[in-house]
Amino acid sequence: MSTIDPRILDTLATGSYYAPHDVLGIHADPSGVGWVLRVRRPLAKTVAAQFIDGRTVELDHVRAGIWEGSFFVDPSSYEISATYEDGTEYVEDDPYRHLPTLGELDTHLIHEGRHEKLWTVLGSHQLVDDGVSGTAFAVWAPHAQAVRVVGDFNGWDGGGHSMRSLGSSGIWELFVPKVGVGSTYKFEILTRNGAWIMKADPMARAAEVPPGTASIVTDSDYEWQDSAWIATRAESAPHRQPMSIYELHVGSWREGLSYRELADELIPYVTSLGFTHVEFMPLAEHPFGGSWGYQVSGYYAPTSRFGSPDDVRYLIDRLHEAGIGVIVDWVPGHFPKDAFALAQFDGEAVYEHPDPRRGEHREWGTLIFDYGRSEVRNFLVANALYWFEEFHVDGLRVDAVASMLYLDYSREEGEWEPNIYGGRENLEAIRFLQEVNATVYKQHPGVAMIAEESTSYPGVTAPTSQSGLGFGSKWNMGWMNDSLVYMGRDPMYRSHHESELAFSFVYAFSENFILPISHDEVVHGKGSLLSRMPGDHWQQLASMRAFLAYMWSHPGKQLLFMGQEFGQFSEWSESRSLDWWTLDQPSHRQLHDFVGSLNRIYRDNAPLWQRDHDGSAFSRIGAPTWNPNVLSYSRLDDDGNAVVIVCNFSGVQIENFQLELPRPGVWAEILNTDATDFGGSGSGNFGHVTASDASLATMTLPPLGVLWLSQKATQVD
Structure with a gap:
C-alpha cells in the first residue's frame, strides 16, 4: 500500500499535479530503509524497472495507473518496461528521474527581468542528460495549476508528461527523453478556474507553417562566415556611414521563393541598385499573412513560410558577404488575441497588461504588453538580443513606438488612466525602451536601433544617460507626409506651398532621422508612389527622379519600399508579387537604373551622408x-x-x-x-x-x- 495520499495519486494519474517529480521517480523510502520507485503507466499489465547494472525491480499497481516498487540497493540509471494486454512491450527512459535543467540563478534572473539569454533556458532544447538524448521543456506560466507537454511524441496526450513547478518563479520544467529535432509540441495548461487550454511555446525557435500552430523542437548547426563583417561593424558608427535602405516583404517581392532562393535573386538585384541595407518587414512567426507580420505569435521563431531558422541565417550571411546590412522590423508594441498564442496565456493576463485601459488596442484588435512586469520586459529585451546574436542582424526597426509611449494613444476621454504623475506618458514602456536600447548598444556596438515614431516626443535618439529613449535613429514621418503632399500637387500650384518642403529643414537635426517611403505609403488606397505624381507619364517619371534625388540629398538616411525603384503602377499587395513586367518598359528600366546611379553617386560623396x-x-x-x-x-x-x-x-x-x-x-x-x-x-x-x-x-x-x-x-x- 502506497504512503502517498490517494488524492495526489489521482492528480498524478490525470497529469494535473504541480510537483510530479516529488512523487514519481526514485525517492527514499519513508521507513528510512531503501528506496521506492513510482511511475505512471495506465492500462499496463506489468511494469518493471530495468537498472543499468542489470537488476530488475517489479512494480505493483497502486491506483489509477500509478505503479510502485521498493528496493534496497543504491539506485542507478534505469528504464521502465511496460507490457500490455495485447502483448506489446514498451521500454522507455523515465522523465521523472532527471534533474531540473534550469538552475536557481536562471530562475532568479528571470524573476528579476535580467536574463539576457532567456532563449537558452526557456522553450525547448535538445540535450543529453545522464547519457540520455532528449529535449528539455520549460515555460513561464505563473497562474497555472499544472502544465503538461503534449506533442507528436505522446499522441498529444500529456498525461504522462506533466511538468514540475519551479516554485514562485512561475516556471514549469520537464526533460523528455528521446524527443528530438523536428518534434511538434505545445503546452497544455490547467488554469486556476479548472479549464485545460493548449498553447504554443512563447519561446519556440521554430513553428509549424500556418495555419498550423504547433511549436517545433529545433537546433542550429549553421556555421557563420561573416566574422569580418561583424568585427568591422563593431568599429563603425551607422550615423556616420552611408545608409540607403531597401524595404521588402519576403512573401511578395517574388512569390514562391524560399529564404535560400531569395538570397540567390535578391542579392544581385540589391547590389546592382547600390543599396547599403535591406530591411525585412517582420520575419517573426505570425498567424495571419494579411497582417504583414505585424501581429506576432512567435517572437523567437522566424516564420516557417519560407524555410527554417538556419535558412534565415544563410540569407543574412549571404547578404553580409555581399556587403549589404540587414535590418528587421520588430514589434514589441502589441500582439494578437489568437487563442493558441500569448493572449491569456495561462488563463489570465500574463504577457498583456491586466487593465484593458492599458492592455488592449481596440483599434487594432490586439493586446499590449505589460511593460512594468519584469518577466515580460525580460521576454522582450532578450528577444531583441536574440535577433542580433542568433541571426546577426544589423538593426531593428521598432514598430509603432508612439503607441507605446502614450497611454491615451487611439483612446477617447475616459478610456485611459493617467500615470502616477497625472500625465499621459506610459512610464513603464519608456523605461523598457531605454533598457532595450542601452542593452543592445552595450552588447552589440555598431548596430542600429530605429524608432518608427510619429509624434514630437522629445529625445527619441538622445542617449539614455540624458533621459532620452536611446534609439540610434528615428523615422521622419513629418518629412514624409509634407513632401508627399507637395509632390502630389500640380507643378503649376507648387509655388504657393514651398514650406511643405522647406519646413523639414527647421527640425532636421533635432533627432537622427531616416527619411522613409515605406510600405505604409503605398497601401490602403493610397496608390503607388508613381501614381501620386501629377501629370502625364513622362512628368510622373520626371517627378519620381526629382523627388528621389531630393530625398537622397536631404539630411538623414533614406528608406525606399520595394517596387518604387522602378515605378510600379499599382499599389502593393502582400498577396502577389511585384509587377516585374514593368521593367520591360524602357522608361521604367531607366528609372530603375537611375536609382542605381543615385545610390552609387550618393555613396561616393561623403557630404551627402557623413554629417547627416x-x-x-x-x-x-x-x-x-x-x-x-x-x-x-x-x-x-x-x-x-x-x-x-x-x-x-x-x-x-x-x-x-x-x-x-x-x-x-x-x-x-x-x-x-x-x-x-x-x-x-x-x-x-x-x-x-x-x-x-x-x-x-x-x-x-x-x-x-x-x-x-x-x-x-x-x-x-
Whole structure:
C-alpha cells in the first residue's frame, strides 16, 4: 500500500499535479530503509524497472495507473518496461528521474527581468542528460495549476508528461527523453478556474507553417562566415556611414521563393541598385499573412513560410558577404488575441497588461504588453538580443513606438488612466525602451536601433544617460507626409506651398532621422508612389527622379519600399508579387537604373551622408535669384568637400538661373535627373558650372529636375 495520499495519486494519474517529480521517480523510502520507485503507466499489465547494472525491480499497481516498487540497493540509471494486454512491450527512459535543467540563478534572473539569454533556458532544447538524448521543456506560466507537454511524441496526450513547478518563479520544467529535432509540441495548461487550454511555446525557435500552430523542437548547426563583417561593424558608427535602405516583404517581392532562393535573386538585384541595407518587414512567426507580420505569435521563431531558422541565417550571411546590412522590423508594441498564442496565456493576463485601459488596442484588435512586469520586459529585451546574436542582424526597426509611449494613444476621454504623475506618458514602456536600447548598444556596438515614431516626443535618439529613449535613429514621418503632399500637387500650384518642403529643414537635426517611403505609403488606397505624381507619364517619371534625388540629398538616411525603384503602377499587395513586367518598359528600366546611379553617386560623396545629423554642415542657399519652385542647399563633409543640391519642382526649364555657391571655381554636375540616360530631356550644364570669384554661378535648371554639384575642398579653377 502506497504512503502517498490517494488524492495526489489521482492528480498524478490525470497529469494535473504541480510537483510530479516529488512523487514519481526514485525517492527514499519513508521507513528510512531503501528506496521506492513510482511511475505512471495506465492500462499496463506489468511494469518493471530495468537498472543499468542489470537488476530488475517489479512494480505493483497502486491506483489509477500509478505503479510502485521498493528496493534496497543504491539506485542507478534505469528504464521502465511496460507490457500490455495485447502483448506489446514498451521500454522507455523515465522523465521523472532527471534533474531540473534550469538552475536557481536562471530562475532568479528571470524573476528579476535580467536574463539576457532567456532563449537558452526557456522553450525547448535538445540535450543529453545522464547519457540520455532528449529535449528539455520549460515555460513561464505563473497562474497555472499544472502544465503538461503534449506533442507528436505522446499522441498529444500529456498525461504522462506533466511538468514540475519551479516554485514562485512561475516556471514549469520537464526533460523528455528521446524527443528530438523536428518534434511538434505545445503546452497544455490547467488554469486556476479548472479549464485545460493548449498553447504554443512563447519561446519556440521554430513553428509549424500556418495555419498550423504547433511549436517545433529545433537546433542550429549553421556555421557563420561573416566574422569580418561583424568585427568591422563593431568599429563603425551607422550615423556616420552611408545608409540607403531597401524595404521588402519576403512573401511578395517574388512569390514562391524560399529564404535560400531569395538570397540567390535578391542579392544581385540589391547590389546592382547600390543599396547599403535591406530591411525585412517582420520575419517573426505570425498567424495571419494579411497582417504583414505585424501581429506576432512567435517572437523567437522566424516564420516557417519560407524555410527554417538556419535558412534565415544563410540569407543574412549571404547578404553580409555581399556587403549589404540587414535590418528587421520588430514589434514589441502589441500582439494578437489568437487563442493558441500569448493572449491569456495561462488563463489570465500574463504577457498583456491586466487593465484593458492599458492592455488592449481596440483599434487594432490586439493586446499590449505589460511593460512594468519584469518577466515580460525580460521576454522582450532578450528577444531583441536574440535577433542580433542568433541571426546577426544589423538593426531593428521598432514598430509603432508612439503607441507605446502614450497611454491615451487611439483612446477617447475616459478610456485611459493617467500615470502616477497625472500625465499621459506610459512610464513603464519608456523605461523598457531605454533598457532595450542601452542593452543592445552595450552588447552589440555598431548596430542600429530605429524608432518608427510619429509624434514630437522629445529625445527619441538622445542617449539614455540624458533621459532620452536611446534609439540610434528615428523615422521622419513629418518629412514624409509634407513632401508627399507637395509632390502630389500640380507643378503649376507648387509655388504657393514651398514650406511643405522647406519646413523639414527647421527640425532636421533635432533627432537622427531616416527619411522613409515605406510600405505604409503605398497601401490602403493610397496608390503607388508613381501614381501620386501629377501629370502625364513622362512628368510622373520626371517627378519620381526629382523627388528621389531630393530625398537622397536631404539630411538623414533614406528608406525606399520595394517596387518604387522602378515605378510600379499599382499599389502593393502582400498577396502577389511585384509587377516585374514593368521593367520591360524602357522608361521604367531607366528609372530603375537611375536609382542605381543615385545610390552609387550618393555613396561616393561623403557630404551627402557623413554629417547627416550635424546642422553646421548644412546651409540653405538661394541668392541672388529667388524662385518659389526652386529649393537649393549645400552639404559638407569632414574635409570641407561640398555638394550643392538645386531642385526645380516647376514644370518648365529655367534658363540663366543665378545662384551664389559656397566657393568660387568649377563645380562638377555629378547628377542631373533630366539626363537622357534616365529618360529625361537632356537639359543641363554640359557636366559642370563655374562660380565666379564672387561665387556667383549661372546655370540651367531642367524641368522637374534636380542637380547635384560637387567641389572638392582643394579643387582650384
